[in-house]
Amino acid sequence: MEEIIKEVVIDEQEEYTINMGPQHPSTHGVLRLVVSLKGEIVKNIEPHIGYIHRGIEKMCESITYPQIIHLTDRMDYLSAAINNEAVCLAVEKALEVEIPDRIKIIRTIISELTRIQSHQLFWASYGMDMGGQTCFFYGLRDREKVLDIFEETTGGRMIVSYNCPGGLMYDIHPNFQKRVKEFIKYFRGVLWEYDAILSGNVIFRERTIGIGRLKLEDAISYGITGPSGRASGFSCDIRKQEPYSAYDRVKFNEVLYTEGDTYHRYLARIEEMRESMNIIDQLIDNIPEGPYFVKMKPVIKLPEGEYFQRVETARGELDVFIKSDGNKNPYRVKFRSPNFVNLGVLNHISKDFKIADLIAIAGSLDFVIPDIDR
Amino acid sequence: MLLNTISNALSTLSEPWWKIFYDFSSLTQAIDEGLRSSLSPFWAVTIEMLIIGVVFLLFYALIGLFLVIAERKVCAFIQNRLGPNRIGPYGLFQTIADLVKLLFKELIPIKNADGFLFNLAPYIVIIVNFMVLAALPYGKGLHAIDFNIGIFYVIAVSSMSVIGVLLAGWSSNSKYSLIGAMRSGAQIVSYELSIGLAIITVVVLAGSMQLSEIVEAQRTGWFIFKGHVPAFLAFIIYIIAGTAETNRGPFDMAEAESELTAGYHTEYSGIKFAFFYLAEYINMFIVAAVAATLFLGGWMPFHVGNWEGFNRIMDFIPPFFWFFGKTFFVIYLIMLFKWTFPRLRIDQLLTLEWKYLLPINLVNVLIMAFLVLMGWHF
Amino acid sequence: MNSIIQYFKEIIQGVGSLLKGMRVTNRYFFSPGKIVTQKYPNNRKDLVMFERFKGEVVMPHNESNEHKCTGCGICEINCPNGTIEVISKTIITEDGKKKRVIDKHIYRLGMCTFCALCVKTCPSNALAFSQEFEHAVFNRALLIKTLNKPGSQLMKGVE
Amino acid sequence: MTSNQLMFILFSAMIVVFSILTVTTRRILRAAAFLLMVLLSTSGLYFMLNYQFMAAVQLTLYAGGIVVLIIFSILLTSHISQKFEPVELKKSIFSALAAVAGAILCILTILDYSFSATTVAAQEVNMKLIGKSLLSVDYDGYVLPFEVISILLLAAMIAAIVVAKKGGPAKTKTPTLN
Structure with missing residues (x-):
């Protein structure tokens, strides 16, 4: 059947193109993939991006440092708190501010909760991409609990704007620790369902194992970071390599696989949720008392120079580069967003697979389109 | 006049009205005799056909609407949701509102589409559904046509529904539609083999193709119990292949919305889309009804050996309800498949058929024939 | 012979994994207490937002x-x-x-x-x-x- | 007029009209669709005769099998915008003549045969009888033709696989069905 379609293609053309997107159920936003197909075999993919470009980097040049935070929320909206943290860390590094432990630990917990909810949404939408719509609702059901924790403490659900240069916007809510512990307990209890419904399912395994294999050297040369890179054996976890906030005082494993296929990219995220829960377990009872912010000058001016900070978002390495000319606005801000780089490898790994595999591969790279376009 | 005839016929019924639920043949015979006594045979037959047509139209619409709401509710409960809950009690009238909406929606003409085939395709699917529905035994004596070759007729007619899908995909002049149609063509054609062989397993056990006889043969026990392992295997295979045949659940490659947006009915809108949508649900009903008839004893109540009291209680439930109870059980199974499993890829789908279902099925038929020859079934 | 055993093993494992998933969904179907939907406009009266919520x-x-x-x-x-x-x-x-x-x-x-x-x-x-x-x-x-x-x-x- | 006659007229009219449409339409898939209608009407005639086995075979083999195959191959090879050129006048005259000649021959043959009206009502053919005669080796058994056709079909299937395989194995990483 496949053979026939391959050889006698419609209109006797060798290849034909399909526009996947900007509106397509499985591009998770306004990504447009121009896919060349030969029958059902993908021959070439040309991503067209920019449908949601807002010029965040340019906008940053005209606003002050505390104001930049709210824009970073809107890049990778699923790792909002981690993006905030990146800018805050860069600014604090520039000003050489000593950050108390309390802030560091709270930041780490919020980051890991962010990571968990991001991976929950990944699991949900990946299940949906693969046709198992029930996954979507189970994933969102569990994510809701994290979002409630965020909402109680930060006032926002997705767009948290919780970090600010010098600390946090608010202190943690009195219920915070209790609720986080409840959530961890609950989530440990339902995580086996994720395996029962998707990870262990024979259809899912057949569809993902061995599909879209990314070799270690390719992962490194394309700069694929985050769980997608670690599934290929690329040890790229910033939390291990350049520990920031409180990551130097917690024990956790960097989830590494060598297979590099779709299934292991998926599995890396599931395992990361477990690791994140371990990290939170270690920190949640040890939040020291103290202020939740360091008193900063009313107008923050960075000394002239270039500042750089790397953090590990849910999707990979986010680098913030700030060049300051001593003003209250940065001279230039550059974000190295993980999704934009990860998108680059899509054509490389999904060539010669079927169109259904393309969905699986693209889903396993877990794009957030606003982060690609910024 | 017509109503008079029917009410006269009803008044001649000797038994109380609720007895009708146990045996419809007295009712249908009474109507037939009533019509024939007052009209010429030509008009009697015409009016009977009309009555049956109207009844099936109503039945079709009701089953379709009910299944849509049922599916939405089932999937909602599976997913920890409430499902439709706005229109009517528990949202039960939601589908009626949807239907009204679809009726009023614009039928968007497609540029460069083959208009004739584009419009024909949904009707082919619908007509095929009707033709199959007519042959199913719904209860004792509730049977539009009882063919000698009943089950063969059902396979024969349902094999045509793929034509509607193929025509729809091709005439839409859309690549997504065409890929969807191709997939569904390959899928339906290959899974028909499994359905056929699974049915043959039962036919071997029953020794007849007439649906009423098949049901009657299960008076002493449903075939799924009577034919022990082979019948059970055939049931499983039938359910899997039936799910694939209706383009549902993990086999919805033809409309795979995460890949092909909506597959073969991407370009359809309004009531024509509703036809495809409805036909999918009626197809599911047909598959479930045939499964209930062949494997679960049709309208036969559940009996256990010689537990007289238990069997007596089971007999109290009218056959009509037995049939629908079993059908909805199978429908629930099929829905559970859809809402649990991720979708297969097209080549895995064909591998499943040709590498697993078909060989097992062939061996299964052989074993069943052997069992029947040796008389080892119950 | 080995491949035949492998063949049936695959089938049994596959069906087993499918049944595992169905157990989860089936259990949720029959436990209406787990429904998480909030009937929003109806629960306006007792809907309490978190005090820090940025409305x-x-x-x-x-x-x-x-x-x-x-x-x-x-x-x-x-x-x-x-x-x-x-x-x-x-x-x-x-x-x-x-x-x-x-x-x-x-x-x-x-x-x-x-x-x-x-x-x-x-x-x-x-x-x-x-x-x-x-x-x-x-x-x-x-x-x-x-x-x-x-x-x-x-x-x-x-x- | 009895209802039987009415149905007969209806079905025969459908057969005639759709046959003509099949050969006159200039779009290939429409021709296939009309052919499907012809085959359906024919099976309707069989149903009228209470020859349900034949009718169902007509449905499975022709409507469900052959037409699906035809449509499938059209789907694979032709585009929706393709239309046939109108046939030349000379060609159409010749084919019309040939058709008329064939029709005359058939009609003459039919008229030649004296159809004796039967009073026996049409009977359903027993399925067991059909099954037994299909597998019987007696004089009127069909086991030999059955086997011969099976071998023919097997050969055709093998040939089809060989033809399809000509291009060499697909250079895909995923297993394809062969």
């Missing part, structure tokens, strides 16, 4: 229609996208001094990104977030709000 920026007034806004304009400076506009006027107080007070504190809800910088930086804590989240209106002009109520005055003791 919209408001200026709390006390019973005698007094607020704490001095019209300093720090919120306006801190707002990253020009959501807030503070229009002040000069009045002559009882003791004959000229004093700048707020005339209108204009808040454009449609542009607000809820970054909370205005609330946080306000020196006199005049602004706060309300838990109101039903912002839908038919006219965009309705999203431009004046936060200080008509006739309101600066609270005593706030400078």
Whole structure:
């Protein structure tokens, strides 16, 4: 059947193109993939991006440092708190501010909760991409609990704007620790369902194992970071390599696989949720008392120079580069967003697979389109 | 006049009205005799056909609407949701509102589409559904046509529904539609083999193709119990292949919305889309009804050996309800498949058929024939 | 022979994994207590938002229609996208001094990104977030709000 | 007029009309669709005769099998915008003549045969009888033709696989069905 379609293609053309997107159920936003197909075999993919470009980097040049935070929320909206943290860390590094432990630990917990909810949404939408719509609702059901924790403490659900240069916007809510512990307990209890419904399912395994294999050297040369890179054996976890906030005082494993296929990219995220829960377990009872912010000058001016900070978002390495000319606005801000780089490898790994595999591969790279376009 | 005839016929019924639920043949015979006594045979037959047509139209619409709401509710409960809950009690009238909406929606003409085939395709699917529905035994004596070759007729007619899908995909002049149609063509054609062989397993056990006889043969026990392992295997295979045949659940490659947006009915809108949508649900009903008839004893109540009291209680439930109870059980199974499993890829789908279902099925038929020859079934 | 065993093993394992998934979904189908849907417009009465929820920026007034806004304009400076506009006027107080007070504190809800910088930086804590989240209106002009109520005055003791 | 006659006229009219449409339409898939209608009407005639086995075979083999195959191959090879050129006048005259000649021959043959009206009502054919005669080796058994056709079909299937395989194995990483 496949053979026939391959050889006698419609209109006797060798290849034909399909526009996947900007509106397509499985591009998770306004990504447009121009896919060349030969029958059902993908021959070439040309991503067209920019449908949601807002010029965040340019906008940053005209606003002050505390104001930049709210824009970073809107890049990778699923790792909002981690993006905030990146800018805050860069600014604090520039000003050489000593950050108390309390802030560091709270930041780490919020980051890991962010990571968990991001991976929950990944699991949900990946299940949906693969046709198992029930996954979507189970994933969102569990994510809701994290979002409630965020909402109680930060006032926002997705767009948290919780970090600010010098600390946090608010202190943690009195219920915070209790609720986080409840959530961890609950989530440990339902995580086996994720395996029962998707990870262990024979259809899912057949569809993902061995599909879209990314070799270690390719992962490194394309700069694929985050769980997608670690599934290929690329040890790229910033939390291990350049520990920031409180990551130097917690024990956790960097989830590494060598297979590099779709299934292991998926599995890396599931395992990361477990690791994140371990990290939170270690920190949640040890939040020291103290202020939740360091008193900063009313107008923050960075000394002239270039500042750089790397953090590990849910999707990979986010680098913030700030060049300051001593003003209250940065001279230039550059974000190295993980999704934009990860998108680059899509054509490389999904060539010669079927169109259904393309969905699986693209889903396993877990794009957030606003982060690609910024 | 017509109503008079029917009410006269009803008044001649000797038994109380609720007895009708146990045996419809007295009712249908009474109507037939009533019509024939007052009209010429030509008009009697015409009016009977009309009555049956109207009844099936109503039945079709009701089953379709009910299944849509049922599916939405089932999937909602599976997913920890409430499902439709706005229109009517528990949202039960939601589908009626949807239907009204679809009726009023614009039928968007497609540029460069083959208009004739584009419009024909949904009707082919619908007509095929009707033709199959007519042959199913719904209860004792509730049977539009009882063919000698009943089950063969059902396979024969349902094999045509793929034509509607193929025509729809091709005439839409859309690549997504065409890929969807191709997939569904390959899928339906290959899974028909499994359905056929699974049915043959039962036919071997029953020794007849007439649906009423098949049901009657299960008076002493449903075939799924009577034919022990082979019948059970055939049931499983039938359910899997039936799910694939209706383009549902993990086999919805033809409309795979995460890949092909909506597959073969991407370009359809309004009531024509509703036809495809409805036909999918009626197809599911047909598959479930045939499964209930062949494997679960049709309208036969559940009996256990010689537990007289238990069997007596089971007999109290009218056959009509037995049939629908079993059908909805199978429908629930099929829905559970859809809402649990991720979708297969097209080549895995064909591998499943040709590498697993078909060989097992062939061996299964052989074993069943052997069992029947040796008389080892119950 | 080995491959035949493998064949059946695959089938059994596959069916087993499918049944495992079906057990989960089936269990949820028969446990209506786990439903998480909130019937939103019906539960309006007992729907409590978290106290920190950033619904919209408001200026709390006390019973005698007094607020704490001095019209300093720090919120306006801190707002990253020009959501807030503070229009002040000069009045002559009882003791004959000229004093700048707020005339209108204009808040454009449609542009607000809820970054909370205005609330946080306000020196006199005049602004706060309300838990109101039903912002839908038919006219965009309705999203431009004046936060200080008509006739309101600066609270005593706030400078 | 009895209802039987009415149905007969209806079905025969459908057969005639759709046959003509099949050969006159200039779009290939429409021709296939009309052919499907012809086959359906034919099976309707069989149903009228109470020859249900034949009718169902007509449905499975022709409507469900052959037409699906035809449509499938059209789907694979032709585009929706393709239309046939109108046939030349000379060609159409010749084919019309050939058709008329064939029709005359058939009609003459039919008229030649004296159809004796039967009073026996049409009977359903027993399925067991059909099954037994299909597998019987007696004089009127069909086991030999059955086997011969099976071998023919097997050969055709093998040939089809060989033809399809000509292009060499697909250069895909995923297993394809062969």
